[in-house]
Amino acid sequence: MNIKRRQFLLLSGISTIASGFLGWKLSNRNSLMETAIAANPVKKDLLLRFVSVADTGTGVRGQYSVAKAMNLYHQLNPYNLVVLAGDNIYNNGEIEKINAVFERPYQPLLRKGVKFHACLGNHDIRTDNGVPQVEYPGFNMKGRYYTFGQDQVQFFALDTNGNADWKNQLVWLEKELSISKAPWKVVFGHHPIYSSGNYGSNKNFIKTFTPLFTKYNVQLYLNGHEHNYERTRAINGTTYLTCGAGAGSRPVGRSEWTEYSTSNLSFATYDVYADRMEVRGIGTNNRVFDRGVIKLNSV
Structure with a gap:
């Protein structure tokens, strides 16, 4: 050689x-x-654990896959609250489908006393403007927009549809934010404010909502509509999280303010402490694909 x-x-x-x-x-x-979901030791200063998901109401395989992962997470890390950010019943909000698209998929969680708090999506208002869903006890809606509190967290549910009562709703939102004594404020609606998905960011919403969020220290805004997962960095103190891959998915890109994005079927979890909120994105393979921390005062 x-x-x-x-x-x-x-x-x-x-x-x-x-x-x-x-x-x-x-x-x-x-x-x-990516790490497999596991039981996280409950720290003595944990205030609240909750979950968010959206665009769920298909009653088909994708929804069941996400629901199964949500149930496994509950077995390992119990929670009693789910934020359901709209498009709860496809395609036209027909309440007669409620068993197939809600009660059956989430039966294990409902039996354990987990409460879902919903808002209306664009598909939900196609039948009787969503009134049957507002009146459905399982969605725990106090109106088309409403607020509720748990521990030291106050939630504000919005109707972000085009035919919403914007004049009165915005007056209500600012009043409720101004009088809230909760250190943690979480707002949720169906439509995104910041998004790298199919619809993109909503300039009108940025102009309308972000000054209020900054003024009253809203730490988190949750939405669906985009069938993906996307978490932003804190923008003027507020993190924006899209969790709309609860039954189906669409491609998503990245923007300069994106911390993490994926089109995988998924849901999000939140562990709230006195000084921080720990966020996780979890897929149907029962693996944690995203981790983030939201500080109480992130401005």
């Missing part, structure tokens, strides 16, 4: 080993990025 031949074989071998090592590192890095 001549020298050139030996050099070629030696270099080829080194290249193969290097490629294999690099491939292992990349594979290992990816495996570390």
Whole structure:
């Protein structure tokens, strides 16, 4: 064997080993990025644990897959509250479908006393303007927009549809935010404010809502409509989280303010403490694909 031949074989071998090592590192890095859900020891200062999901009401495989993952998470990390951010009944909000698209998929959670608090999506108002859903006890809606509190967290549910009573709703929202004594404020509606998905960011909503969120220290806004998962960095003190892949998915991109985005079927979880909120994105493979922390005062 001549020298050139030996050099070629030696270099080829080194290249193969290097490629294999690099491939292992990349594979290992990816495996570390996602971790299986597990029971998190309850810390004594945990105030509240809740879950959010949206665009669920199909009654088909995707919804059941997400619901199954939500139930497993509950078994390991109990919670008693789910924010259901609209499009609760496809395609036209027909309340007669409620068993197929809500009661049956989430039966294990409902039996354990988990309460769902819903808002109206654009599909929900196609039948009788969503009134049957507002009146349905399982959605725990006190109106088309309403507020409720749990521990030190106050939630504000909005009607973000085009035919909403915007004049009165905005007056109500500012009043409720101004008198709230809760250190944690979470607003949710169906439509996004910031989004890298199919519909993109809503300039009118940015102009309308973000000054109120900043003024009254709203730490988190939750929405659906975009069938994906996207978490922003804190924008003027508020984190915006889309959790609309509760039954189906669509592609999503990234923006300069995006912390994490994916089109995977998923839901989000939140552990609230006195000084921070720990956020996780969880897929139907029962793995945590995103972790983030929202500080109480993140301005």
